[in-house]
Every structure is written in structure tokens, then in C-alpha cells.
Amino acid sequence: MTRGCTSRIIRVAELVGCKLLGNWTTWNYHGTGCFRSYGLHSRILQVNQGESRALGHTCRIGLLIGLAVVGFFLGSAAFESLGNFSFFQDPRIQRKVDHFKVQKDAYDVLFFGSSHVLRGIAPNVFDREMGKLGYPVESFNCAFWGMLPHEANASMRSILSLRPRNLKFAFIELGWWDAHINEKNHYTLRTIVWHDFEETLSVLNSIVISRESLLEKLELVGLHIGHFFARAAHLGRGFELFKREPSSGGDHEMDGPGSTFLAREGFEPLDASMELEGHFAARHIEFLQTIESQAKRVERIETENRRKVTAEEIGAYNRRALRRQKAIIEAYGAQPIYVIPMRNSGSPVLLRLGKEGFVPVLFSLNDPVKYPHLHDVANLFDADHPNATGAARQTTLLAQLFAAYLSSLSSKSEE
Amino acid sequence: MLFTEPLFFAFFLLIFGLYWALPTNRSRKVLLLAGSYVFYGAWDWRFLFLILASTSVDFLVGLLLSHSKPKGGRRLWLVMSLIANLGILGFFKYFNFFVASTQDLLSLVGFDPGLRTLSIILPVGISFFTFQSMSYTIDVYRGKLIPIRSFLDFSLFVAFFPQLVAGPIVRASSFLPQLRQKRSFSSVRVKAMLFLFLVGYVKKVCLADNFAVLVDQVFRDPAIYDAKSVWLSMLSYTLQLYGDFSGYSDMAVATAGLLGYELTINFKHPYFSGNLSEFWTRWHVSLSTWLRDYLYIPMGGSRGTRVQVLRNLFVTMILGGLWHGAGLNFMLYGAIHGVGLVIHRTHVGLTQGIRNKRSYRIVFFILGPVVTMYVFMASLLVFRSESVEGALYMLRAYAFLGTDGEASLDLRVFLIFIPVLIIHGLTYRFAGSRWVDRVPGWLFAPAYGFLIAFILPFIPVSYKPFIYFQF
Known part of the structure; x- marks a missing residue:
């Protein structure tokens, strides 16, 4: 059997060698041509002609596919060199990042996360409060709307790669490493761009350990691998080559004069007094219409937070991604601080992770028992987000907790 | 499953590999048929019953025709086949249109019969496969084709996945003989077919899908745009439709070619046509020849009085318009082409004496394509419009440059037409050359x-199905 295998390998090698040395354009599979000229004629005649033809075909196709792949990667590299493709697709996010690029060394505290952070943490308030408490800091809100942890992590890596020299603390919204993507966001540029190798690997891990059905897992794996290849192929980015630099004007419709989001260090409050449109208005109206249900919502959050968490739930949490995130932040010389901001659902698994020490430092603000004022209707824009007043109160609370933490650190070091 | 989707590539790679690995012609055909049903069932498996019904009826009718006595019996079987095919088409495609039209018409005279439309899903490509299947029975009836005895071959002829959902409409006389012999891989022009697929892919995703964004924007609310933007959107739609449909046809021809089968070329640079009559020999060729052979000629064609000939032309084009769908806009689209062809034919008759004059030839060499495109674009406006008001507004902007709208599109988009035209011209000039075959592997x-x-980055990330799937 071994002998059979060896002779087969020799035949394949002979065929490949011959084809590589011979005339590429006029390959033939009849044991003539280059075989004869290389003195292999007598041996090849022993090979079954049909088998050699099939092997020849396979070799040829394999080599040509290989060449096409090489051509693709060369083309891809050539395309990459033509333009400066940005990680951030939304012009508003891009403006924020552009601002950060210039000012990055001024900040020692950064906030990352979703709209809960974007709408709920006001750096100006945070800096003022920290200053009052004896810990002067300069902070910037790097959060973006609709960012689930995987995307937020990729964007955080992208921002940290700008190397803000004075960064000491990175506050990150602690969330579930969810692999689902809202269907309307499938294959949008924003979703494609965060699927780099590292984040795709991480999201695949989230899927594998999740408690989804096998079919659902396969579907999700396909979706994320598809996004990964879409990113590798620069899908949809061709026209960026012809685009002019993004304009620095055209502030958001919600920014009043003299109070742009940049002046607020990246913070974007939600307030009914602002000119609301689209889904913001709809969410606010829906909240107003169901305002009498707020007590029930708070009760539900309390119940959820108290709920016992099973080992399976903990096992389904992508702790590897969390560890990796922590390591990345530390590699940039900063300390990760995790936050659970006020929201419309309980976070029992995340709280348990905090208690068990998986999360280094965790401030849970989503606790209606301890901090009922954050869930007060007067401080809310909708059921899931604070309004400007609520954001200021939440930020003040966070600053106080953080200052207490720093104080405990210094007292520990004194001891 | 679209030709441009990764899922299709995986599907085709599997079929391609298995097909050429299978030793017998029969096993290959079984594979292709199974693959074709999977391909079609991917939209909605219930549609498979429809295609099976159409296939079975026409196969059976074909056999019965060969055993029936001439005249009476044969005609009966043919009529049955036509009723079955047109019945399927009529129910799924035109039922709601006729019910709604009747309801509207009766309401106008103050009578409400209470007719209700049904929620019918339009099966993908129904017009293509029913026309294809019907042509077989008509050809058998006419004695132009010997009825096939293999149900497998006939089913594959109807359901062959490369052309199943958006054509080209294949004739049994050209496809069935190809099924008899085992195809040989050595005779496949792999490089040419791969290149053709890429050309079709570029037409669809880089050209049509990108123009679609602009076209959709204007056609959704034309009244807010100025005349230049309306013109821009109409030119864009002209390119979008061509890129979309001819791109699909190219990919269909290439996919079939990679499996060793030859399909009809559906587009022959139609936008370089000198008149409408020539246009219809270059645009959607498989449909226009179908209409010619099975509608225009049986109606009398070019025989009879001048008025009869013009009537035949007009009616054929109206029905050709309705083939696209049940809607007044499609009927109007056909009518515009019908009138155009009638005018062209009349013009040909009137200018017999001066047609060979140099000055006439020069004028019409320049004027012909311009007028043809102008009329075609006007017909497309009707074809694409989402409302009568929108169509009228756009027609005013198109014909008289008169609009009330102030919104303007970025007119630099016009610059895109220059390279597109150059490439189109070059491919026209070098069409049919076998240079791709000569490039070493x-x-x-x-x-x-x-x-x-370099092509993938120019794919818009939003999803766009093929326009002609709805037909």
C-alpha cells in the first residue's frame, strides 16, 4: 500500500514538474513532450493514461487557482496602496476621530461603548467632578451609537493605535459579546470594517461558546466569515478613492450653536428640547406614551439583577475576549475600568462576572436599588437612555465612584 | 440565490466539480436537473410544483402530438398546452391586474361588483420558463421538432438553472440536441467563459447597482428635481437596465458554457442601433425572436396589406410589453415601441427612393441612433415610473426641460458615462474576437x-436583486 502511495506521489510530482518546466500553454497529457525530453518517457508510459490525464488536470487546475489567488492578493495589496481607507465610515464618527487624532495627547481618560455611554457620560461633567474630588483629569467620550462589544472593541483598538501618550484609564461599557447583527446592518460598510482577523476570530469564539442552536451558530459563522472576506476584498470601498476629504462643517442637526459634540468632548446628550427627528423622536414619544410603566420597568431590572446565574450562562460569556481587551489596554499603558451604565434591562451575568473577579474594576450604575434617581422619569430621554440631566447625574456618580476607587488605591499603597 | 451572491459561487463550484467528475451523460444530466431544482427552490420550494406542472404538461402534449392524427386532434392538444401554460402565467401574473382593472372600470360607471384581488406571490422567472416550454409544443405541432422521449432531457431543458429565472429564452431546437451527447471539457472555452462571467458581473454589480442608487432616488420623488437631474437619472436608468439584464445574460451564457452548453446571446450592443427595428434585433434577442416567431408571424407578419402589417407590429409590441408584467406602464412601454416601429416602417416605405443617397445615409447615420435612444429612453421612463404623476413630470422634464423642482444631483456623475461609452464602443469593435482564448493560462x-x-471594491454594499427576475 505504501509502495502504491509512493508511486502515486512520484507520478504527481513528475506531472507537476513537467508542467512547470514545460510549455504552460500547450500542456498535453499523453506522456510525450517534456517527459521524453527529461528522460522520464519510459516510466510515464507505465502510468495509466486516463489516470495521468486526470492527475494532470487536477494539478493544472490547482496551480491556476493558486496563481489566481496570488493575483488577487497582489491586486488587493495594490488597491490598498491607492487609498487611505478609514476604519470609521460614518462621517460624524469620522469627525470625532479626526478631532481626537489632533487632541489625543491632551486626554488621560477615554470612554468606550455604545449609545449608553455616548448619551450617558459627559466628559466635561466628569472632569469637573474629578477635579473637585482632587483628581484632575481630561477625558474624551469615544463611544458610538449602536456599537455592540465586538465592534466597540475593534474601534477601541483602532483609536488606541493612534497612541494617545498620556492615557491612563480606559472606561469600557461592559456588555455581552453578542455575535448577532441586526439584519438591516448586514454587509453595510460599518459592519464590514470591524471584521479584521482578530475581531472575526473573537466573534467566532463568541458563537462557538454561545447557547444558540447548531443551525443558528452555522448561520452566524457564515455571516461573520462573509463579512471578513468582504473586508479583505475592500467591498464597497472603491469610490472612496474618488472622494474628497470629509468636510469639517455640517454639524449634526441636534447640535445647537456653540455647543457641538466636539466642544462636549464627544458626548452627545439626548434632550427633548433639541430638534428631534427620525427614530430619536419616535423613541422619545414612545417613552412618553408608556411613562406610567416606568415603575414596572424598574422592578423588572431589579428582579433581573437579583436573578441567580447558572454556570452555563457564565460559560457562554466570551471571557477570552474580555481578557484580550484588558491586555490590549494595558499594552498601551492604561488601566481598563468597566462600567455598566443605566439601561432598560438587568445585567445579572455581568454582575456575577464582576463579583467573581473576571472583570478587574467594575462600576455598575444600572442598579435601581442603589441609584434610583438614574431611573427617575425626570432624568430619562427614553426607557434605555438618560436625558442631558440624567447623563450629568450619572457622570457625577461615576466620577464619585471612580475617585473613591482611586482613593482606596492610594490608601492601599500607603499601607 | 443570485449569480452575484457568494452562495451561488459555492453552489456552482459544487455542481461544476461534480458534473465534470461524473462519468456518464445521464448522471450529469440528473445532477444538473437536481441542481436546477435546488437553485429554483431556494427562492420558494412551492414554485417547484409549478415548474413541474408546466414541464409535465408540455412533455405529455409533445408525445401526444406525435401520436395524434393531423388537424383536429393535434390542434386540441396544442390548445390544451397553451391553456395550461397561459393559465399558469395568467393566474400568477395577470389575475390581480385584470381584477383590479375591471373593478376600477366598473367603478367609473358607478357599479361596484366587489371584486377582490388575491395575495399571490409572483414566481420568479415564470414568464421565461412558460414561454420556453410553450415554444416546444408549438414547434412540435408545426412539425419543426421531433418530440423528445426523455422526460429527464425535457425537464432539464425547462429548468436548466443558468437561464431559468431571467433567460435567455432557449429554444428546444437549439438546446435539446446538446443534451444528447456527453459534453467534453476539452471543448469548453474556460478562459472565455470566465471572462464573460466577469464582464457580466461588472455590468451588474459595478454599473447597474451603483446607478440604481441614483435612479431610485430620483424616481422615488421626481417632482423635487430639476431637468438636468431628471436627464441624469434617465441616462443612468438606461445604463442600469442594460447592465443589469445583459450582465445577467452574460453570466447565464458563461455559466452554461462552463458546463459545456451553448445559450443564445441575448444582447448585441443594442444602444448602437440605427433604428428601432434594428434595436429589437439586438435587445433581449431571445424574447424578440420568440415574439416574432410565435406571435408576429402567426398573425400574418409582413404579409397582407400595409395596414395589417402595421397592426401586427403594434399588437406584437403591446403584448411584448405586457409580457414584462401586468401594468399599464408595461402596456404603454410596448405601445411606444409599437408606434415607433410603425413609424419606422412607414418611413422606410416612404424613403425607398432616397435611401441610397449619400446625404440621407450621413444624416441617418448620426440621427438614427440618437432618435432611437431618445424614444427608448422615453419608453423606459414609463417602464420604470412609480406613479402616473411622476411619469408625466419626468416626461415634461425629458422632452421640454421644464421642471419646477430645484433639487439637483451632482452633475459630475455625467463624467462616468464617458469611460462607460468608450468601453462599450471598444467591446463593440472587438466583439466576437477570440483573443481571450489565446491568453496563456x-x-x-x-x-x-x-x-x-479591483472589481470587488466597486460593489455597492447594499443588496440589489436582478430587475428581470420579476418578469
Whole structure:
């Protein structure tokens, strides 16, 4: 059997060698041509002609596919060199990042996360409060709307790669490493761009350990691998080559004069007094219409937070991604601080992770028992987000907790 | 499953590999048929019953025709086949249109019969496969074709996945003989077919899908745009439709070609046509020849009085318009072409004496394509419009440059038409050359990969189905 295998390998090698040395354009599979000229004629005649033809075909196709792949990667590299493709697709996010690029060394505290952070943490308030408490800091809100942890992590890596020299603390919204993507966001540029190798690997891990059905897992794996290849192929980015630099004007419709989001260090409050449109208005109206249900919502959050968490739930949490995130932040010389901001659902698994020490430092603000004022209707824009007043109160609370933490650190070091 | 989707590539690679690995012609055909049903069932498995019904009826009618006595019996079987096919088409495609039209008409005279439309899902490509299947029975009836005795072959002829959902409409006389012999891989023009697929892919995703964004924007609310923007959107739609449909046809021809089968070329640079009559020999060729052979000629064609000939032309075009769908806009689209063809034929008759004059030839060499495109674009406006008000507004902007709208599109988009026209012209000039076959494999493969790397970035990330799937 071994002998059979060896002779087969020799035949394949002979065929490949011959084809590589011979005339590429006029390959033939009849044991003539280059075989004869290389003195292999007598041996090849022993090979079954049909088998050699099939092997020849396979070799040829394999080599040509290989060449096409090489051509693709060369083309891809050539395309990459033509333009400066940005990680951030939304012009508003891009403006924020552009601002950060210039000012990055001024900040020692950064906030990352979703709209809960974007709408709920006001750096100006945070800096003022920290200053009052004896810990002067300069902070910037790097959060973006609709960012689930995987995307937020990729964007955080992208921002940290700008190397803000004075960064000491990175506050990150602690969330579930969810692999689902809202269907309307499938294959949008924003979703494609965060699927780099590292984040795709991480999201695949989230899927594998999740408690989804096998079919659902396969579907999700396909979706994320598809996004990964879409990113590798620069899908949809061709026209960026012809685009002019993004304009620095055209502030958001919600920014009043003299109070742009940049002046607020990246913070974007939600307030009914602002000119609301689209889904913001709809969410606010829906909240107003169901305002009498707020007590029930708070009760539900309390119940959820108290709920016992099973080992399976903990096992389904992508702790590897969390560890990796922590390591990345530390590699940039900063300390990760995790936050659970006020929201419309309980976070029992995340709280348990905090208690068990998986999360280094965790401030849970989503606790209606301890901090009922954050869930007060007067401080809310909708059921899931604070309004400007609520954001200021939440930020003040966070600053106080953080200052207490720093104080405990210094007292520990004194001891 | 679209030709441009990754899922299709995986599906085709599997079919392609298995097909050429299978030893017998029969096993290959079984594979292709199974694959075709999977391909079609991917939209909605319930549609498979429809295609099976159409296939079975026409196969059976074909056999019965060969055993029936001439005249009476044969005609009866043919009528049954036509009723079955047109019945399926009529129910799924035109039922709601006729019910709604009747309801509207009766309401106008103050009578409400209470007719209700049904929620019918339109099966993908129904017009293509029913026309294809029907042509078989008509050809058998006419004695032009010997009825086939293999149900497998006939089913594959109807359901062959490369052309199943958006054509080209294949004739039994050209396809069935290809099924008899085992195809040989050595006779497949792999490089040419891969290149053709890429050309079709570029037409669809880089050209049509990108123009679609602009077209949709204007056609959704034309009244807010100025005349220049309306013109821009109409030119864009002209290119979008061509890129979309001819791109699909190219990919269909290439996919079939990679499996060793030859399909009809559906587009022959129609936008370089000198008149409408020539246009219809270059645009959607498989449909226009179908209409010619099974509608226009049986109606009398070019025989009879001048008025009868013009009537035949007009009616054929109206029905051709209705083939696209049940709607007044499609009927109007056909009518515009019908009137155009009638005018052209009359013009040909009137200018018999001066047609060979140099000055006439020069004028019409320049004027012909311009007028043809102008009329075609006007018909497309009706074809694409979402409302009568929108169509009228756009027609005013198109014909008289008169609009009330102030919104303007970025007119630099017009610049895109220059390279598109140059490439189109070059492909017209070098069409049919076999230069791709002469490129050595070692050069073709990396160049192909390199080209793909430069094409993929120009795919808009939003999803766009093929326009002609709805027909």
C-alpha cells in the first residue's frame, strides 16, 4: 500500500514538474513532450493514461487557482496602496476621530461603548467632578451609537493605535459579546470594517461558546466569515478613492450653536428640547406614551439583577475576549475600568462576572436599588437612555465612584 | 440565490466539480436537473410544483402530438398546452391586474361588483420558463421538432438553472440536441467563459447597482428635481437596465458554457442601433425572436396589406410589453415601441427612393441612433415610473426641460458615462474576437485574480436583486 502511495506521489510530482518546466500553454497529457525530453518517457508510459490525464488536470487546475489567488492578493495589496481607507465610515464618527487624532495627547481618560455611554457620560461633567474630588483629569467620550462589544472593541483598538501618550484609564461599557447583527446592518460598510482577523476570530469564539442552536451558530459563522472576506476584498470601498476629504462643517442637526459634540468632548446628550427627528423622536414619544410603566420597568431590572446565574450562562460569556481587551489596554499603558451604565434591562451575568473577579474594576450604575434617581422619569430621554440631566447625574456618580476607587488605591499603597 | 451572491459561487463550484467528475451523460444530466431544482427552490420550494406542472404538461402534449392524427386532434392538444401554460402565467401574473382593472372600470360607471384581488406571490422567472416550454409544443405541432422521449432531457431543458429565472429564452431546437451527447471539457472555452462571467458581473454589480442608487432616488420623488437631474437619472436608468439584464445574460451564457452548453446571446450592443427595428434585433434577442416567431408571424407578419402589417407590429409590441408584467406602464412601454416601429416602417416605405443617397445615409447615420435612444429612453421612463404623476413630470422634464423642482444631483456623475461609452464602443469593435482564448493560462489566472481584486471594491454594499427576475 505504501509502495502504491509512493508511486502515486512520484507520478504527481513528475506531472507537476513537467508542467512547470514545460510549455504552460500547450500542456498535453499523453506522456510525450517534456517527459521524453527529461528522460522520464519510459516510466510515464507505465502510468495509466486516463489516470495521468486526470492527475494532470487536477494539478493544472490547482496551480491556476493558486496563481489566481496570488493575483488577487497582489491586486488587493495594490488597491490598498491607492487609498487611505478609514476604519470609521460614518462621517460624524469620522469627525470625532479626526478631532481626537489632533487632541489625543491632551486626554488621560477615554470612554468606550455604545449609545449608553455616548448619551450617558459627559466628559466635561466628569472632569469637573474629578477635579473637585482632587483628581484632575481630561477625558474624551469615544463611544458610538449602536456599537455592540465586538465592534466597540475593534474601534477601541483602532483609536488606541493612534497612541494617545498620556492615557491612563480606559472606561469600557461592559456588555455581552453578542455575535448577532441586526439584519438591516448586514454587509453595510460599518459592519464590514470591524471584521479584521482578530475581531472575526473573537466573534467566532463568541458563537462557538454561545447557547444558540447548531443551525443558528452555522448561520452566524457564515455571516461573520462573509463579512471578513468582504473586508479583505475592500467591498464597497472603491469610490472612496474618488472622494474628497470629509468636510469639517455640517454639524449634526441636534447640535445647537456653540455647543457641538466636539466642544462636549464627544458626548452627545439626548434632550427633548433639541430638534428631534427620525427614530430619536419616535423613541422619545414612545417613552412618553408608556411613562406610567416606568415603575414596572424598574422592578423588572431589579428582579433581573437579583436573578441567580447558572454556570452555563457564565460559560457562554466570551471571557477570552474580555481578557484580550484588558491586555490590549494595558499594552498601551492604561488601566481598563468597566462600567455598566443605566439601561432598560438587568445585567445579572455581568454582575456575577464582576463579583467573581473576571472583570478587574467594575462600576455598575444600572442598579435601581442603589441609584434610583438614574431611573427617575425626570432624568430619562427614553426607557434605555438618560436625558442631558440624567447623563450629568450619572457622570457625577461615576466620577464619585471612580475617585473613591482611586482613593482606596492610594490608601492601599500607603499601607 | 443570485449569480452575484457568494452562495451561488459555492453552489456552482459544487455542481461544476461534480458534473465534470461524473462519468456518464445521464448522471450529469440528473445532477444538473437536481441542481436546477435546488437553485429554483431556494427562492420558494412551492414554485417547484409549478415548474413541474408546466414541464409535465408540455412533455405529455409533445408525445401526444406525435401520436395524434393531423388537424383536429393535434390542434386540441396544442390548445390544451397553451391553456395550461397561459393559465399558469395568467393566474400568477395577470389575475390581480385584470381584477383590479375591471373593478376600477366598473367603478367609473358607478357599479361596484366587489371584486377582490388575491395575495399571490409572483414566481420568479415564470414568464421565461412558460414561454420556453410553450415554444416546444408549438414547434412540435408545426412539425419543426421531433418530440423528445426523455422526460429527464425535457425537464432539464425547462429548468436548466443558468437561464431559468431571467433567460435567455432557449429554444428546444437549439438546446435539446446538446443534451444528447456527453459534453467534453476539452471543448469548453474556460478562459472565455470566465471572462464573460466577469464582464457580466461588472455590468451588474459595478454599473447597474451603483446607478440604481441614483435612479431610485430620483424616481422615488421626481417632482423635487430639476431637468438636468431628471436627464441624469434617465441616462443612468438606461445604463442600469442594460447592465443589469445583459450582465445577467452574460453570466447565464458563461455559466452554461462552463458546463459545456451553448445559450443564445441575448444582447448585441443594442444602444448602437440605427433604428428601432434594428434595436429589437439586438435587445433581449431571445424574447424578440420568440415574439416574432410565435406571435408576429402567426398573425400574418409582413404579409397582407400595409395596414395589417402595421397592426401586427403594434399588437406584437403591446403584448411584448405586457409580457414584462401586468401594468399599464408595461402596456404603454410596448405601445411606444409599437408606434415607433410603425413609424419606422412607414418611413422606410416612404424613403425607398432616397435611401441610397449619400446625404440621407450621413444624416441617418448620426440621427438614427440618437432618435432611437431618445424614444427608448422615453419608453423606459414609463417602464420604470412609480406613479402616473411622476411619469408625466419626468416626461415634461425629458422632452421640454421644464421642471419646477430645484433639487439637483451632482452633475459630475455625467463624467462616468464617458469611460462607460468608450468601453462599450471598444467591446463593440472587438466583439466576437477570440483573443481571450489565446491568453496563456499562466497569465490569465493571476490577471483574473488581480482584476477581481479591483472589481470587488466597486460593489455597492447594499443588496440589489436582478430587475428581470420579476418578469
